[in-house]
Amino acid sequence: MVGRRGRDRTLLWLLTALAVLWLVPVLWMLSMSLQPNELLARTTSNTFLGLIPIPFTFNNFVRLFTLGLTPRWFLNSMVVSVGMTVLVLALSSMAGFAFARIRFPGRNLVFALVLAGLVIPEQAVFIPLYTMFADWHMHNTYQALIAPRLAVPIGVFLMTQFFRGIPSYIEEAAELDGASRWTIFTRIMLPLSVPALTTLAILTFLYAWNDYLWPLVSANHKEMFTITVGLASIQSNFAQSEGLGRVMASGVMASLPMIVLFLIFQRYVVRGIAMGGGK
Amino acid sequence: MDTTGAAQAAATRTAAARRSRARRLRDTVEGYAFAAPFLVAYGVFLIYPFFKGIWISLHSWNLLAVAINPAAKHFVGLRNYVHMVWGEHLVWSPDHLFLARIIGLAAVAATIAFAASGRLRWRSAALFIVVGVLLFGVALGIHPASDGRWYDRRFWHIVWNTLLFVLLTVPTVTVVALGLALALNRQSRHAAILRTAFFLSQVLSVTVVTLIWQLMYSPKQGIIANVLQSVGLQPIQWITNPHLAMPAIVITTVWWSVGFAMIIYLAGLQEIPEELYEAARIDGAGGWSILRNITLPALSRTTTLVVVLQIILQFQVFGQSHLITRGGPNDATQVLVRYIYQTAFQDSRLGYASTLAVFLFIFMLGFSLLQARLQGND
Numbered sequence: 267m268v269g270r271r272g273r274d275r276t277l278l279w280l281l282t283a284l285a286v287l288w289l290v291p292v293l294w295m296l297s298m299s300l301q302p303n304e305l306l307a308r309t310t311s312n313t314f315l316g317l318i319p320i321p322f323t324f325n326n327f328v329r330l331f332t333l334g335l336t337p338r339w340f341l342n343s344m345v346v347s348v349g350m351t352v353l354v355l356a357l358s359s360m361a362g363f364a365f366a367r368i369r370f371p372g373r374n375l376v377f378a379l380v381l382a383g384l385v386i387p388e389q390a391v392f393i394p395l396y397t398m399f400a401d402w403h404m405h406n407t408y409q410a411l412i413a414p415r416l417a418v419p420i421g422v423f424l425m426t427q428f429f430r431g432i433p434s435y436i437e438e439a440a441e442l443d444g445a446s447r448w449t450i451f452t453r454i455m456l457p458l459s460v461p462a463l464t465t466l467a468i469l470t471f472l473y474a475w476n477d478y479l480w481p482l483v484s485a486n487h488k489e490m491f492t493i494t495v496g497l498a499s500i501q502s503n504f505a506q507s508e509g510l511g512r513v514m515a516s517g518v519m520a521s522l523p524m525i526v527l528f529l530i531f532q533r534y535v536v537r538g539i540a541m542g543g544g545k
Numbered sequence: 546m547d548t549t550g551a552a553q554a555a556a557t558r559t560a561a562a563r564r565s566r567a568r569r570l571r572d573t574v575e576g577y578a579f580a581a582p583f584l585v586a587y588g589v590f591l592i593y594p595f596f597k598g599i600w601i602s603l604h605s606w607n608l609l610a611v612a613i614n615p616a617a618k619h620f621v622g623l624r625n626y627v628h629m630v631w632g633e634h635l636v637w638s639p640d641h642l643f644l645a646r647i648i649g650l651a652a653v654a655a656t657i658a659f660a661a662s663g664r665l666r667w668r669s670a671a672l673f674i675v676v677g678v679l680l681f682g683v684a685l686g687i688h689p690a691s692d693g694r695w696y697d698r699r700f701w702h703i704v705w706n707t708l709l710f711v712l713l714t715v716p717t718v719t720v721v722a723l724g725l726a727l728a729l730n731r732q733s734r735h736a737a738i739l740r741t742a743f744f745l746s747q748v749l750s751v752t753v754v755t756l757i758w759q760l761m762y763s764p765k766q767g768i769i770a771n772v773l774q775s776v777g778l779q780p781i782q783w784i785t786n787p788h789l790a791m792p793a794i795v796i797t798t799v800w801w802s803v804g805f806a807m808i809i810y811l812a813g814l815q816e817i818p819e820e821l822y823e824a825a826r827i828d829g830a831g832g833w834s835i836l837r838n839i840t841l842p843a844l845s846r847t848t849t850l851v852v853v854l855q856i857i858l859q860f861q862v863f864g865q866s867h868l869i870t871r872g873g874p875n876d877a878t879q880v881l882v883r884y885i886y887q888t889a890f891q892d893s894r895l896g897y898a899s900t901l902a903v904f905l906f907i908f909m910l911g912f913s914l915l916q917a918r919l920q921g922n923d
Contacts, residue, residue: 278735281728285742291757291800292745294768310760311771361583370576376584383591385913389861389882390906393889393899394594394601400612417590422583447575476750478864479882483890497752498868501759510760517756524748532741535748539805540812 292521293317299326299518303509310510326515335488336516339496343520346411346481346492347474353412354421354470355463362425363451367437377426383419388479396483406490411481415474421466424541428462429455465538468531475524493520602626602899609893618896625900629700634693637686649681672911699876699884700901706791707880710862713795714802715855719848721799722806727840729807730814740811744804751801751864758797759784759869784870787877794865794878801865802858806851813847814840846919853916860909881905 298306300319303326305312313320330336364370365377395414396405404410432455440450456463481492491499497520500513528535577584602625610617656673659665689695725743729736746754762783764770770780783793817840825835863882866872872879872887881901889898 277728278739281725281739282735285739288800289742289745290768291761292749294761295753295757310766311768315768315771357583357586361580364576364579368572368576368579370573373576376580380584380587381917383587384917385910386591386595387857387861387906387909387913389863389885390902391591391594391598393885393895393902394597395590396889397601397611397895398594398597413586414590416583416586417588417592419587419591447579451579472748476748478751479886483886494750494752497750497756498864501752501756501868510766513756517753521749521753524750525745528745528748529741536808536812539808 290317295514295517295521298511299514300324301511303511306510323511326509326511327519330512330515330519334512335491335496336493336519338489339491339493340519342408342411342490343475343493344523345408347471349408350412350415350474351467351470353416355467357416358421358425358466359456359459359463360451361422362429363455365422365426366429367432367455368447380419380422383417384423388414392480392483395480399484405484406487410484411490411492412474414480415470415477421470424466424538425459425462427541428459432458461534461537464531465534465541468527468534469538471527472524472535598899598902601895602897602903604896606896606899607893608889608895611895621896625897628696628897629900629904632689632693632695634690635687636690636693637683638688639686641688642685646681646685649677649685653677653681699879702876703879703881703884706876706878707860707862709791710795710798710878710880711856711859713791714798714859714862715852717795717799718803718806718855719851722803722851723810723844723848725803725807726810726814727836730811740807743807746801747804749801752868754797754801755864755868758793758800762793762869785874787874790870790874790878794862794869797865797869798859798862802855806855809851809854810844810847813844817843850916850919853912853919856912857909857916860905860912
């Protein structure tokens with residue numbers, strides 16, 4: 267027994283070393299964002315391979331907020347991600363409620379058609395979507411960045427599954443009391459589905475914040491970039507124009523909301539992936 | 546008394562029928578009303594563009610010309626498709642791509658043997674056998690004769706690059722994720738922290754990932770080069786060496802996407818009943834034997850799910866190739882989605898780009914259907 271315990275402990279410490287190694291790229295980015303630009307232009311491995319920010323400075327972050335478009339991109343990402351999340355939750359929960367709890371003619375057929383949409387990848391529709399939004403003169407708007415994602419059926423699928431699991435007597439009791447469908451939906455169903463909604467919200471927010479292809483195609487005014495696209499636009503020439511430290515500070519800004527969100531809601535992210543593949 | 550009772554009962558019945566008809570009408574209206582907002586978005590932003598994409602692929606359609614004059618496109622039928630997959634003076638030879646085809650045909654033969662021995666159902670094997678014979682036996686033997694050429698010289702090379710990327714990434718991610726999940730499937734704070742650490746890279750956006758890894762690989766400033774130089778070795782030219790560019794974006798992708806697969810494996814491990822392990826331990830089975838005879842077989846469905854999800858995800862690779870290697874050197878890391886993006890938005894050839902997108906869709910359809918079946922069984 268002692269041997270087994272000992273082996274287990276060794277394994278865990280080996281994995282700990284591997285985890286530290288695994289995080290080196292992230293730590294390096296963080297460390298560089300806290301070192302002076304002039305130093306980084308000379309060497310990226312000043313103290314302990316550059317993993318420890320000595321000499322230390324906050325200047326990169328300070329200048330990030332006074333110069334350049336990073337704060338604007340950050341704001342754009344927030345607007346798009348929050349807007350998309352709220353709308354996806356509203357549309358998915360309403361449709362999920364209809365498919366799971368209301369008996370209407372054609373329901374199974376419509377639901378099957380919706381599920382069929384799961385096989386269409388974003389890459390198969392981004393060119394026609396581009397021409398549509400161009401025809402409507404709607405590129406470089408928040409609406410254009412948000413709208414295409416509202417059509418993805420994974421949220422409806424998750425919410426339908428969830429609502430199907432709620433026992434029907436709750437609904438019947440409310441109906442006997444004369445509650446309308448809308449009341450049942452908002453007062454009974456939504457409060458019961460907070461865990462499912464949280465999971466869907468986190469996954470949608472993550473997707474919105476990190477999406478690259480559609481914002482790259484749709485937003486071509488620098489002021490309308492999301493932080494993900496903006497970061498791509500400054501990384502090709504980072505050494506010359508912006509300074510390595512500042513580009514890394516932008517990278518930290520782009521990652522921080524996701525990391526914080528993940529650390530707080532880890533349970534929900536994990537459940538979402540285990541449930542639906544988290545597409 | 547009797548007659549009034551019957552009349553009353555009849556009246557109740559008609560009232561009930563009227564109520565239920567009213568109820569049905571209400572359900573219909575409300576059902577569609579609740580689903581309507583999503584259905585509208587679904588129709589406008591997914592179904593309509595999907596068919597419009599197919600329609601665009603049947604045209605010669607220049608992005609800039611059509612933007613100025615909507616009539617500047619013309620219908621060409623299937624010409625874009627022919628241009629994509631076909632060529633001039635193509636011939637079939639039995640020994641073209643010999644090794645790949647022999648390996649492929651051996652896999653088909655193995656599948657037939659498995660099915661014949663009853664270890665695999667014919668129904669599940671049939672599709673792979675048919676597609677395998679057609680692909681390895683016939684299709685891969687087609688190539689241009691010495692005086693011939695593919696109409697699109699880059700297309701098949703890019704398809705191969707994309708497949709190579711998938712072939713290198715998916716097994717690596719799967720094995721690493723399985724190993725981590727097996728090691729970290731325990732209830733301790735230490736293991737929980739390690740799970741978080743290995744998943745953390747997954748929540749970064751592709752542009753953050755490429756920002757860091759571009760610099761990691763840099764022969765002048767990169768941390769890998771710095772380490773090598775400190776022990777007196779030459780820095781590695783990851784990005785500019787045509788043999789190392791693909792491994793470079795594969796390593797980055799594995800680092801980025803292991804967390805996701807690890808979580809699915811951890812969920813799968815939770816579902817294995819504890820009694821199975823106890824029974825095995827009473828029988829005196831050791832750790833290795835338990836892993837081989839109990840854990841791995843119990844995880845076979847999870848493994849299929851992980852592999853299928855990864856294939857779908859990695860087939861759509863774009864950012865890593867676009868930002869780290871820019872498809873290079875010399876198309877060595879050019880992949881399908883980047884080719885579609887460039888054909889549409891740099892060359893302005895929307896018609897042909899849509900044809901490529903339809904190809905991507907068809908290629909992925911099989912895997913998407915497989916995924917739907919795997920997850921639909923829950």
